[in-house]
Amino acid sequence: MPDWRAIARKRLGPLALEAKRQEEIVIELAGHLEDLYSDALRQGRSHTEALQSAFSAASDWDTLRREIESAVNEEGIMNYRVKTLWLPGACTIALSGIVLRLLQNPSAPSPHVFWLRQGPPLIVYWQWFACLPLVGAIGAYWSRRAGGKLLERALAVSFPVLGTMGLPMLILPFMLIFRWLVHRDALLVPSALLLLIWVVLPEAALLVGALPFFRGAADESRPAAASH
Amino acid sequence: MKEHTINIGAQVKRGSAELAILAVLADGPLHGYEISKRIERQSHGLLRFNLASLYPLLYRMEKRGWVSGNWEGPAGGRQRRYYRLGPAGKRRLVPLREEWGQLFRALHTLAGVNHA
Numbered sequence: 001m002p003d004w005r006a007i008a009r010k011r012l013g014p015l016a017l018e019a020k021r022q023e024e025i026v027i028e029l030a031g032h033l034e035d036l037y038s039d040a041l042r043q044g045r046s047h048t049e050a051l052q053s054a055f056s057a058a059s060d061w062d063t064l065r066r067e068i069e070s071a072v073n074e075e076g077i078m079n080y081r082v083k084t085l086w087l088p089g090a091c092t093i094a095l096s097g098i099v100l101r102l103l104q105n106p107s108a109p110s111p112h113v114f115w116l117r118q119g120p121p122l123i124v125y126w127q128w129f130a131c132l133p134l135v136g137a138i139g140a141y142w143s144r145r146a147g148g149k150l151l152e153r154a155l156a157v158s159f160p161v162l163g164t165m166g167l168p169m170l171i172l173p174f175m176l177i178f179r180w181l182v183h184r185d186a187l188l189v190p191s192a193l194l195l196l197i198w199v200v201l202p203e204a205a206l207l208v209g210a211l212p213f214f215r216g217a218a219d220e221s222r223p224a225a226a227s228h
Numbered sequence: 229m230k231e232h233t234i235n236i237g238a239q240v241k242r243g244s245a246e247l248a249i250l251a252v253l254a255d256g257p258l259h260g261y262e263i264s265k266r267i268e269r270q271s272h273g274l275l276r277f278n279l280a281s282l283y284p285l286l287y288r289m290e291k292r293g294w295v296s297g298n299w300e301g302p303a304g305g306r307q308r309r310y311y312r313l314g315p316a317g318k319r320r321l322v323p324l325r326e327e328w329g330q331l332f333r334a335l336h337t338l339a340g341v342n343h344a
Contacts, residue, residue: 024299024309025283025287027307028260028283028308028309029279029283031259031260031261031306031308031309032260032261032264032279032282032283033279035261036261056278057278057279058278058279058280060280063280064279064280064283064284067280067284068283068284068287070284071283071284071285071287071288071291072287072291
């Protein structure tokens with residue numbers, strides 16, 4: 001007996017749908033192919049003829065995939081993106097921002113200030129870094145629960161860095177070039193430290209917390225009732 | 229002009245397919261393969277659904293609340309997704325039947341006039 005699920009999954013390819021829904025569709029289509037195959041065998045056809053009968057039910061899998069995506073997302077490709085990316089992302093950026101804002105309160109512990117030879121001082125909120133793994137974990141858990149794939153989970157977790165530092169980091173190279181042209185001094189060390197403290201370390205902290213929720217994607221969300 | 233013609237064709241095709249599915253589900257819940265076989269049998273082989281014509285339409289109808297799909301089957305046995313007519317589907321079936329009845333009566337009348 002052919003592995004109809006593997007066949008359907010391979011021919012259909014990845015769908016732009018929630019992992020759970022995608023797996024349900026694969027199982028359903030595989031069941032249909034299996035029924036066609038079994039019926040053909042019952043009618044006395046050979047294994048090869050029965051296979052041909054099953055495969056004749058869908059000759060153009062690319063069109064089928066597009067049609068299914070269009071049908072399932074009829075009311076909301078936005079719904080899927082909102083559930084798996086924008087809401088968890090908004091949550092992580094809000095939590096991160098709230099923690100940072102609280103730490104900037106006069107009554108909060110003082111941040112670590114590094115005075116450099118050049119450029120502005122670097123302010124480091126270690127307590128903020130300590131909270132970021134929890135923020136990342138919440139974002140990744142939310143996205144996974146909503147059916148988000150690895151990319152959506154990773155992006156949702158990275159919202160605090162992308163949202164707050166994305167634009168400054170895009171502008172930074174131009175600022176460095178400008179400064180080099182005007183002052184012959186690109187402030188490379190302060191820029192690298194800025195990048196480290198506001199991008200690399202926060203992103204790493206977020207990802208550390210999110211890591212456990214990057215695992216167990218489609219298999220965990222597969223409907224238990226939908227097994228052969 | 230060509231695009232307009234194609235659109236009408238697609239709408240008619242989809243409309244008739246929706247009617248066929250709703251009509252067979254009016255008799256009781258069925259899974260996808262049963263729906264296709266039932267339609268084929270009851271239309272004496274004139275209407276046939278394949279994966280590409282059946283499932284996207286079923287998912288679209290489910291999205292609209294016309295049908296609802298649930299996994300059912302014996303414990304430890306093969307599970308299938310059974311589709312049932314929802315209240316919205318029952319409401320939709322009545323005017324669809326009427327519209328298609330009118331269309332066929334009109335076509336019949338038109339064909340009669342042309343033949344005269």
